[in-house]
Amino acid sequence: MNTDNLLVAYFSQYMDLSPEEIEVIKNTDIIREYAKNTVLLEAGQVAKNCFLVLKGCVRRYYIQDGEERIMDFYTENDPITPASYVSQTPSEYYLSCVEPSVISSGTDESTQEFIAKFPQFVPMFIKIGDQLSVKKQLSFDNFKNQSPEDRYQQLVASRPDLINRVPQYMIASYLGIKPESLSRIRKRLFS
Amino acid sequence: MNTDNLLVAYFSQYMDLSPEEIEVIKNTDIIREYAKNTVLLEAGQVAKNCFLVLKGCVRRYYIQDGEERIMDFYTENDPITPASYVSQTPSEYYLSCVEPSVISSGTDESTQEFIAKFPQFVPMFIKIGDQLSVKKQLSFDNFKNQSPEDRYQQLVASRPDLINRVPQYMIASYLGIKPESLSRIRKRLFS
DNA sequence: CCTGTGCATTGACTTGGGTTAAGAAATGAA
DNA sequence: TTCATTTCTTAACCCAAGTCAATGCACAGG
Secondary structure, three states: OOOOHHHHHHHOOOOOOHHHHHHHHHHHOEEEEEOOOOEEEEOOOOOOOOOEEEOOEEEEEEEEEEEEEEEEEOOOOEEEEHHHHHHHOHHHHHHHOOOOEEEEEHHHHHHHHHHHOOOHHHHHHHHHHHHHHHHHHHHHHHHHHHHHHHHHHHHEEEEEEHHHHHHHHHHHHHHHOOOOHHHHHHHOOOO | OOHHHHHHHHHHHHEEEEEEHHHHHHHHHHHEEOOOOOEEOOOOOOOOOOOEEOOOOOOEEEEEOOEEEEEEEEEOOOEOHHHHHHHHHOOOOOOOOOOEEEEEEEEEHHHHHHHHHHHHHHHHHHHHHHHHHHHHHHHHHHHHHOHHHHHHHHHHHHHHHHHHHOOHHHHHHHOOOHHHHHHHHHHOOOO
């Protein structure tokens, strides 16, 4: 698989690229394939990278009293900026691959070099950041406003792929409930 | 009250300011006082401004089935960037003053003018944005991971001022529960 | 093929928040 | 001060999620 094209496709969502710029993108970032269950960031470590999921699925989770609490699933074209990467303090949470995944890694230096060379990308970065931030706020709002049952129905509607590619007990954790409860919700809904 | 100094104080948190820069800050933004219960943004309207709370308290809330669902309280030095301001689509939520408040308003034009004149402020803006985004993610994580009782205890510990300046039924809404439940939680904790 | 492991379901019971309704306490205006 | 309104508390009952335990089911490895 030519993984470089995935990154070019990602940037193309936001702006038209000259052949020259395409070359730069192909050469700038580190792209790697990771096996299922590969841990990208461990709690306690300081993140050295931010990520962009090009293919596959990554989950973000805490471990509390030996239990995983899943906060997010990242899939195709989702950027991941760990809090630990921004603050350079030990991470409170883990990142690991739910599926075999193709992921682009960035560092502070690589990003700044990139921006210095190609300032025309800055408005795009800002736009992506704004959109992301708004999206996050709205999903928080939804979570707060809805019952677990509502949240499950909305998830099925908005991210049907997730339901199929992720085990149900992870979906339950993501929804903030126990697997048994999700089972009962499904029973209530589908019968 | 000399409200200009509040804005200068805000910027000084993040970088040292020359006398010249201080003059610019004093002249650039619109600062106004608002009475208690003034609505800054109404659901259905497209936001024309982003805000910075210099003094007082603003709440962000939806109205669902005639009930207010409070998502956030913004107090001294909290910036407010409405989703509607970013996307230029009608707002889903309201912003209104819980107390008489002093608030600085910004527009797209004023911000861009400001940046064009003083590019040295850009890294600061980016830093503020990053910090804000991380802070939001962490408070979402906390909300998901904790019971209403935990959430109340943490709020008392982390923002004790809010408990005093905001009516309890608003705190309850903010915690995602009914006033009656918060009453019971307090009884459980303090007796 | 059988077996072990991990995942999903079901049932009985507990617990804590929602609902409804009433009344007490605090606040503010006349 | 008095009265009205808003806010907070309490009680009884309901319901959905948590807990604990057993069972079913699918898939992988031997």
